Every structure is written in structure tokens, then in C-alpha cells.
Amino acid sequence: MASEGEAAQELRTLRDCLRWAVSRLAQTQVGTGHGTASLFDEAVAMALWSLHLPPDELDRWLDARLARSEREALITLIERRCSERVPAAYLTGEAWLRGVCFRSDARALVPRSLIAEALDTSLAAYLDVLQRLSNWPRRVLDLCTGGGSLAVLCALRFPDAQIRASDLSEPALALAAENVSLHGLATRIDLVQGDLLAPHSGEAFDLIVCNPPYVCDASMALLPQEFRAEPRLALAGGPDGMQLVTRILGEAAQHMADDALLVLEIGHEATHFERAFPKLEYAYLPVEAGEQMVVAIEARALSTLRPASRPRRTRAVSPTRPSDRRPAA
Numbered sequence: 001m002a003s004e005g006e007a008a009q010e011l012r013t014l015r016d017c018l019r020w021a022v023s024r025l026a027q028t029q030v031g032t033g034h035g036t037a038s039l040f041d042e043a044v045a046m047a048l049w050s051l052h053l054p055p056d057e058l059d060r061w062l063d064a065r066l067a068r069s070e071r072e073a074l075i076t077l078i079e080r081r082c083s084e085r086v087p088a089a090y091l092t093g094e095a096w097l098r099g100v101c102f103r104s105d106a107r108a109l110v111p112r113s114l115i116a117e118a119l120d121t122s123l124a125a126y127l128d129v130l131q132r133l134s135n136w137p138r139r140v141l142d143l144c145t146g147g148g149s150l151a152v153l154c155a156l157r158f159p160d161a162q163i164r165a166s167d168l169s170e171p172a173l174a175l176a177a178e179n180v181s182l183h184g185l186a187t188r189i190d191l192v193q194g195d196l197l198a199p200h201s202g203e204a205f206d207l208i209v210c211n212p213p214y215v216c217d218a219s220m221a222l223l224p225q226e227f228r229a230e231p232r233l234a235l236a237g238g239p240d241g242m243q244l245v246t247r248i249l250g251e252a253a254q255h256m257a258d259d260a261l262l263v264l265e266i267g268h269e270a271t272h273f274e275r276a277f278p279k280l281e282y283a284y285l286p287v288e289a290g291e292q293m294v295v296a297i298e299a300r301a302l303s304t305l306r307p308a309s310r311p312r313r314t315r316a317v318s319p320t321r322p323s324d325r326r327p328a329a
């Protein structure tokens with residue numbers, strides 16, 4: 001493996017630098033999963049940021065030669081990523097989700113919620129199935145908003161809606177305020193601090209989106225070092241990951257209009273979710289990462305939620321086959 005000095009001396013093009021960066025990231029076995037799916041994607045994101053190039057313009061510049069100072073800056077960034085073992089977004093201070101840029105730092109989880117994709121794909125398809133009007137929803141709650149990315153994406157996706165976003169963490173909300181102002185959305189998104197639904201007493205929403213802490217204890221113990229740089233409060237969901245989810249499902253109905261929907265990310269915890277709520281009616285909203293990682297639950301299903309012992313079948317909603325889509329029955 002070339003030393004830093006040798007790399008700065010020998011590498012020429014962006015393509016050369018990316019090859020070196022991927023080799024270096026692989027050599028130190030960095031963990032990915034904060035918005036990039038591979039070491040190559042990770043290297044590309046850092047390289048384009050370092051060169052002040054748009055994140056979607058890789059092909060155009062691959063064979064461009066870099067000045068020595070540019071190579072050195074990129075090499076320094078990659079070396080920090082390898083030695084500090086924090087997500088790249090915490091080093092660059094920004095993260096992109098669905099083509100939208102967010103400020104990112106250790107005050108909140110790096111934006112990567114699967115709900116962001118669902119908003120544009122499977123949720124949009126599901127709303128067609130439910131025959132929601134084009135001006136639905138009028139009131140949206142982003143529960144557990146962290147750095148505010150889902151609140152901002154909901155405001156962009158639903159231009160007629162007023163958005164409330166809340167979180168227990170004051171530092172996360174300070175970052176969310178920066179992101180709301182970055183996107184000029186201060187008049188449409190209000191940020192509130194508090195424990196789950198407590199700050200929303202007496203209010204009803206049409207749509208609640210929530211990416212809660214849902215990582216079970218066993219998975220927490222196995223997370224790569226990079227995830228430990230993120231707030232534990234944002235990830236840990238207790239023994240089966242369902243600690244916060246159980247509270248949310250218990251309280252949400254009181255804050256939902258009659259035709260409201262709760263869209264909840266559960267990640268890799270579908271088995272624990274199905275075991276914890278065997279009689280709950282819901283539909284999975286498929287995303288690229290998996291079929292059973294985001295659920296949609298109607299208000300009427302939550303209002304009849306009771307503990308039960310027998311699992312109930314649920315169905316995935318396919319974004320490509322509208323005729324298959326229906327709420328779980």
C-alpha cells in the first residue's frame with residue numbers, strides 16, 4: 001500500500017485517487033452504512049466533497065488530473081476517516097439524502113432513513129391505493145426528528161402541509177433548526193423538544209413519520225465502530241428493539257386524525273416487530289434495501305391495538321404492481 005507521501009507524489013487523476021482511497025479504506029476495514037453502501041461510494045462522496053464538486057458529477061471528472069494540493073487534501077481526509085473511524089458525514093459536515101443536502105455532525109444520527117425513499121416511492125403508491133386526495137396530508141409530525149432530515153423532506157414532498165418535528169435531544173434539535181433554516185422552511189416546520197408524543201397533547205396529525213431508535217441489544221453489540229460515534233439515544237431500542245416502538249404504537253392513535261397514517265421505520269427488526277404486535281394490521285412499504293423495513297399503520301388499526309398471541313399475516317406493498325397493493329387485512 002502506497003504511503004501518504006508516495007500517494008500524493010504518484011497519483012494523478014481522480015480515478016487514480018479513488019482507487020487508492022478504496023484500497024486504503026479496505027485495508028483499515030472501515031465500516032459503512034451511513035448513507036453509502038460500499039467503500040467505493042464512500043470514497044466518491046469524500047472525494048467530490050473535498051474537490052468542491054457536485055455529488056452527482058463523478059463521471060464528468062474521473063479522468064481529470066488533480067493538483068498536488070488537491071491530492072493532499074483528499075489523502076488527509078481519507079486518512080482521518082481511517083484513523084478516527086467516524087462516519088464520513090461527521091468529517092465533511094454534510095450528508096445527502098434523496099438529492100437533498102443536510103448538515104450533519106455528532107449531535108444527531110447521520111441522515112439515512114429509509115422513510116425518505118418510501119416518501120417518493122412505496123408510500124406514494126400506497127396513498128394512491130388509499131385514495132388520499134392530492135392535498136393530503138395537511139398536518140405532518142416527524143416524531144424523533146434528530147437532525148430534521150425527514151421533516152425537511154416531508155415539507156418538500158407535501159407542499160401544502162404544515163410540519164411539526166420533535167425529539168428528546170436538545171443538541172439534535174439545534175442541528176434540526178440549522179437544517180430547517182438551510183432550506184428556508186422555518187415558516188412550515190416547527191421544532192419541539194419532548195419525550196415522544198408528550199409535547200403534542202391535544203393535537204391530531206394526518207401523517208406521522210417516525211424513524212425511532214430500534215436496534216436490539218444483540219445488534220447494538222455488533223455495530224461497527226463508526227456507529228458508536230452516533231448518539232446511543234438515536235439507536236438503542238432495548239432487548240428486542242421494540243422499547244420505543246411499543247410506546248409509540250400505544251400513544252399514537254390519540255394524535256391521529258380518523259384517516260391518518262403512521263409510517264414507521266423498523267429496519268432489520270421485522271421479526272421482533274411481528275412478534276411484539278401479532279394482531280396489529282399494517283402494510284409493509286418496500287424500499288430498495290428490503291421489503292420489510294418500513295411499515296404503514298392506519299389510525300383505525302392502532303385504536304384497536306390489543307395484546308394477542310397469534311401472529312397475523314402481513315403483506316408487502318409493491319411499488320411496481322399497483323394491483324397488489326392493499327392494506328394488510
Ligand SMILES: C[S@@+](CC[C@H](N)C(=O)[O-])C[C@H]1O[C@@H](n2cnc3c(N)ncnc32)[C@H](O)[C@@H]1O
Nearest residue numbers: 113144145146167168169195196211212213234
Ligand atoms: C434513529 S434516530 C432518527 C433521527 C432522524 N429522524 C433520522 O431519520 O435521521 C432516533 C431519534 O429519536 C430520538 N429519541 C430517542 N428517544 C426519544 C424519546 N423518548 N422521545 C423523543 N425522541 C427520542 C433520538 O434523539 C434520535 O434523534
